[in-house]
Amino acid sequence: MKILCTRDNLLNGVQMVQRAVPSKNALPILSGILLKAQNNRLYFTGTDLEMGIFCSTPVQVIEEGSAVLQARIFSDLVRHLPDTTIEMELIPGTKTVSIRYNPSETSINGMDPEEFPVIPELDDNLTIRLRTQIFKHMVKQTAFAAALDENRPIFTGVLLAIENSQLRMVATDTHRLAYKTGVIESTFETAWQAIVPAKALVEVSRLIKEEDESITLVLTDNQVLFRFGDTSVVSRLIEGQFPNYKQVIPSSCKTKLRVGTKAFAEAVERASLLAREGSNIIKLKIQDNVMVITSNSPDLGKSYEEIDIENQGEETQIAFNSRYLSDVLKVIETDEILIELTGSLSPGIIRPLEAENYLYLILPVRTN
Amino acid sequence: MANRIRILDPITANQIAAGEVVERPASVVKELVENAVDAGASRIEIEVAGAGSDLIRVTDNGCGMNREDAVLALQRHATSKISAPADLAKIGTLGFRGEALPSIASVSRLELMTREPHVLAGTRVKVAGGQVEAVEDAGCPAGTTVIVRDLFFNTPARRKFLKSDATELGQISDLLGRMAMAYPEIAFKLVHLTRVLLQTPGSGNLLDPVLQIFGKELAREMIPVKAAGENIVVEGYLGRPHLARSSRNYQSFFINGRYVRSKVLTRAVADGYHTLVPSNRYPMVVLNLALPVNTVDVNVHPSKLEVRFTREGELAAFVTAAVRSTLADTLLIPGLVPEREAPPGWDSVPRYPGEQVEWGLQHLHPGGGSELREAPAPGMGSADQSIGHEVRIPEPLERSETSGETFTFEQPDLLPEIESKVREPAEAEQPESVAALAGMRAGESTTTESTAANRTSKLPDLVPLGQIELTYIAARGPEGLYILDQHAAHERINYELLWERAARSGGETQLLLEPLTLELTNQELELLVENIALFRDLGFLLEFFGGNTFLLRGRPVDLAESDVRTVIRDLLDMFMDGPRAIEPRKLREEYIYMLACKSSIKARESLNQAEMEHLIWQLGRTENPFSCPHGRPTLIAITSSELAKRFQRI
Ligand SMILES: Nc1ncnc2c1ncn2[C@@H]1O[C@H](COP(=O)(O)OP(=O)(O)OP(=O)(O)O)[C@@H](O)[C@H]1O
Numbered sequence A: 001m002k003i004l005c006t007r008d009n010l011l012n013g014v015q016m017v018q019r020a021v022p023s024k025n026a027l028p029i030l031s032g033i034l035l036k037a038q039n040n041r042l043y044f045t046g047t048d049l050e051m052g053i054f055c056s057t058p059v060q061v062i063e064e065g066s067a068v069l070q071a072r073i074f075s076d077l078v079r080h081l082p083d084t085t086i087e088m089e090l091i092p093g094t095k096t097v098s099i100r101y102n103p104s105e106t107s108i109n110g111m112d113p114e115e116f117p118v119i120p121e122l123d124d125n126l127t128i129r130l131r132t133q134i135f136k137h138m139v140k141q142t143a144f145a146a147a148l149d150e151n152r153p154i155f156t157g158v159l160l161a162i163e164n165s166q167l168r169m170v171a172t173d174t175h176r177l178a179y180k181t182g183v184i185e186s187t188f189e190t191a192w193q194a195i196v197p198a199k200a201l202v203e204v205s206r207l208i209k210e211e212d213e214s215i216t217l218v219l220t221d222n223q224v225l226f227r228f229g230d231t232s233v234v235s236r237l238i239e240g241q242f243p244n245y246k247q248v249i250p251s252s253c254k255t256k257l258r259v260g261t262k263a264f265a266e267a268v269e270r271a272s273l274l275a276r277e278g279s280n281i282i283k284l285k286i287q288d289n290v291m292v293i294t295s296n297s298p299d300l301g302k303s304y305e306e307i308d309i310e311n312q313g314e315e316t317q318i319a320f321n322s323r324y325l326s327d328v329l330k331v332i333e334t335d336e337i338l339i340e341l342t343g344s345l346s347p348g349i350i351r352p353l354e355a356e357n358y359l360y361l362i363l364p365v366r367t368n
Numbered sequence B: 001m002a003n004r005i006r007i008l009d010p011i012t013a014n015q016i017a018a019g020e021v022v023e024r025p026a027s028v029v030k031e032l033v034e035n036a037v038d039a040g041a042s043r044i045e046i047e048v049a050g051a052g053s054d055l056i057r058v059t060d061n062g063c064g065m066n067r068e069d070a071v072l073a074l075q076r077h078a079t080s081k082i083s084a085p086a087d088l089a090k091i092g093t094l095g096f097r098g099e100a101l102p103s104i105a106s107v108s109r110l111e112l113m114t115r116e117p118h119v120l121a122g123t124r125v126k127v128a129g130g131q132v133e134a135v136e137d138a139g140c141p142a143g144t145t146v147i148v149r150d151l152f153f154n155t156p157a158r159r160k161f162l163k164s165d166a167t168e169l170g171q172i173s174d175l176l177g178r179m180a181m182a183y184p185e186i187a188f189k190l191v192h193l194t195r196v197l198l199q200t201p202g203s204g205n206l207l208d209p210v211l212q213i214f215g216k217e218l219a220r221e222m223i224p225v226k227a228a229g230e231n232i233v234v235e236g237y238l239g240r241p242h243l244a245r246s247s248r249n250y251q252s253f254f255i256n257g258r259y260v261r262s263k264v265l266t267r268a269v270a271d272g273y274h275t276l277v278p279s280n281r282y283p284m285v286v287l288n289l290a291l292p293v294n295t296v297d298v299n300v301h302p303s304k305l306e307v308r309f310t311r312e313g314e315l316a317a318f319v320t321a322a323v324r325s326t327l328a329d330t331l332l333i334p335g336l337v338p339e340r341e342a343p344p345g346w347d348s349v350p351r352y353p354g355e356q357v358e359w360g361l362q363h364l365h366p367g368g369g370s371e372l373r374e375a376p377a378p379g380m381g382s383a384d385q386s387i388g389h390e391v392r393i394p395e396p397l398e399r400s401e402t403s404g405e406t407f408t409f410e411q412p413d414l415l416p417e418i419e420s421k422v423r424e425p426a427e428a429e430q431p432e433s434v435a436a437l438a439g440m441r442a443g444e445s446t447t448t449e450s451t452a453a454n455r456t457s458k459l460p461d462l463v464p465l466g467q468i469e470l471t472y473i474a475a476r477g478p479e480g481l482y483i484l485d486q487h488a489a490h491e492r493i494n495y496e497l498l499w500e501r502a503a504r505s506g507g508e509t510q511l512l513l514e515p516l517t518l519e520l521t522n523q524e525l526e527l528l529v530e531n532i533a534l535f536r537d538l539g540f541l542l543e544f545f546g547g548n549t550f551l552l553r554g555r556p557v558d559l560a561e562s563d564v565r566t567v568i569r570d571l572l573d574m575f576m577d578g579p580r581a582i583e584p585r586k587l588r589e590e591y592i593y594m595l596a597c598k599s600s601i602k603a604r605e606s607l608n609q610a611e612m613e614h615l616i617w618q619l620g621r622t623e624n625p626f627s628c629p630h631g632r633p634t635l636i637a638i639t640s641s642e643l644a645k646r647f648q649r650i
């Protein structure tokens, strides 16, 4: 392998794929980045076996070939390379890559490219295309609701489903559930669904650049590939049966109120400061035209917040983990929201006002 | 055919009774010494030979008897201590059956010499195998001497059952040790042949007998406890938690001067030491309890070893609170024992202080004597008033002949200083920690003011030096080197924190969208079904699904979802062998143990300086910084003098 390239060529590729390189690795080879020179492009690959990131950049290939370099050392070096033409060469008969930037040179001992896991090519038959802006927005409003702990793996994923020419994303950690629909450009005839690790979706969202207009999802039985710009991300799917989200979303409610998003979010934030340690419990009392939010930490103090609302239903009260409320209030972009409640033991629902495509369901805390 | 049923002759009857009363030499000593105590003696001397089977001589300076009484005393059911059935409900003396002397006399050669102090001539009665052989005038000191020779000479079978001399003698000296602790105001002396086995000064200071019995080293690790309620006085010594033994034999309880075995008290003490000693160990304690006589039934056990209490729950709660608050106010670091001021003369040979009595239990009450004193039993003669042993029974303020219903135990007033001579029992001055402590465990009343951050540290100033094996923290402190177990320390911190929280709210349930399934064994299932409401109180919302499956529809807000299954299973395991119905308090406690353990720093976890300092800071502000919730120590000390010894500098 021998190429000529610029610092920016390398930097972009390294920074992209490095996100897939595991920080703590069981397999030494995974701490490396696979470099492959071919057809006047340099291909970068990083993977932790759960997820793989590829990207490529045009370079001048003098001799095709591949090498694996320690991600940490290579990326740190690239970051500090001078802005001149850079020659990279795999010293024949070794695994060492020589990086030359006249008059200097750094040699890095690499690893065997043969050992690097092969990430299978995906069949391009089942694809969906949608605008990256929509995709990012959907991920932002759902992925946070997925579970972090691996106790029940299904809930660490986001359900992606095609239905009625729409893409749906649903995530839940069993304490709250976020549901969002989005329009897709190229449709897919059959109904289809898969559970994608939330982590992969968040990563993809992060890697999408301004100029990337659309994103393509390629689906197989156990993997999904995201393609945007010069980059592809492949992720395994989570096996299992996602709970029937439609069933848990109540179709009616007894209390329906309208409240300013910002005022509510700020009140929740303040109240949560004084929620009992370890519990985050805040109580909402919905009256005719006001909502009273209270919290009480015997150690720290207590909080009483009153905000104006427009209530169209019964008075009620309910306790929530404040975190689940503030999480959603951070991702809702409308000025006002609707809250739907039915007593203190049924799930509450939050929707942006006049936006049919988002719903957030939150389970209450039963207090004595 | 001749009639086969006959009324037994008195001698045989006495021998049979003796079977119950007089089992071995130690029981003879016990009865004789108890009589001496009942007679108001301030000095009792016991001499034995041949481990008691050859000779037992008990000499007292008590009230003595006149001739008629001396003869009568040797007859069955002759007693001066009670006269009517109603008296049984308020026994204030050690004896009450009128059985001891005749029983002993029926199985030995007994000689009784006695003289009332105001009379010149004394009496001598000699009995052999129950037959009175002589009643004659005798010159003798005021008081009574009983000599028992050739015990069981006429009942060889019984004699055969005696154990080795060493064992029998050991029992006698144990017994006298207990008597001495029950009556610190009486001077006891036990002599075997020419050797003094035990001698107490009768100073009224319990520390003296405690020193004699446990030795200087152990006694130094005993913490004095004193508490008085309206109708109860508790005084004694509590062994530091690390002295706890696997047997109950190192616990001595005395009710109104009577040594008793009591499950109620053992349990109450264990509760007081709760979390300070492992549950399978018994703390060493010596506790003298003074209670109104009509609240204690001593007539339930042939050798009077067991008693029954009216209002036993309140009694237990009082003892528990007294123990707990005393321990909470003490620095309980193993290896670190504050040098206790030696009581005057405790190193020197104990001396007989004559008739002078400094203070006894009665001293704890205002007015000490008269209003507390039970009138001397009829016929007993009046003991010299200057002699210390007044009957130490506080009477209920409202006298009630029939029941103990009218008295109450209130929160213990800790008597802060041994010197405090007179004290109003009802005085409402109460160390803050009592309330805080009483509330802590049961979680009743901990107020905002008593939260950890506001407390002052119970630990000395410790400067962490570093970790050992990433498990222990070495720290420098005023007395030398201190070593903390980081996990145990953090467990203690979390445990108390969680109790506080549980007290304030608790049982809050985060409902789940998708229930968690829980597969259980048949046994676990049954136990859970039976106690499902208790689990709900902790915040587990469980629903039986059928088969062996439960659905968890909500989890306690404080418990991470990943831990829910193991916690439920572990809790069930914990109670698998016990009764079907789980005690709610126990369940909550185990649950909190688990939470505390799960949220604590583990062994082999690296800590930086700030983290170590913070851990010590937090530990110092717990109620019981010295042990983890399971009773293992959180820190130990190696004192500078110990270090100097090891390096042979001294
Ligand atoms: N050392 C003593 N000094 C004075 N009086 C004594 C002494 N020993 C016994 N007596 C008298 O003799 C009586 C009988 O004693 P004895 O021990 O047989 O019975 P008790 O003590 O009344 O009851 P118990 O059988 O429960 O011990 C006592 O009630 C007491 O009046």
Ligand SMILES: [Mg+2]
Residues within 6 Å of the ligand: B031, B034, B035, B094, B095, B096, B100, B101
């Ligand atoms: Mg007696």
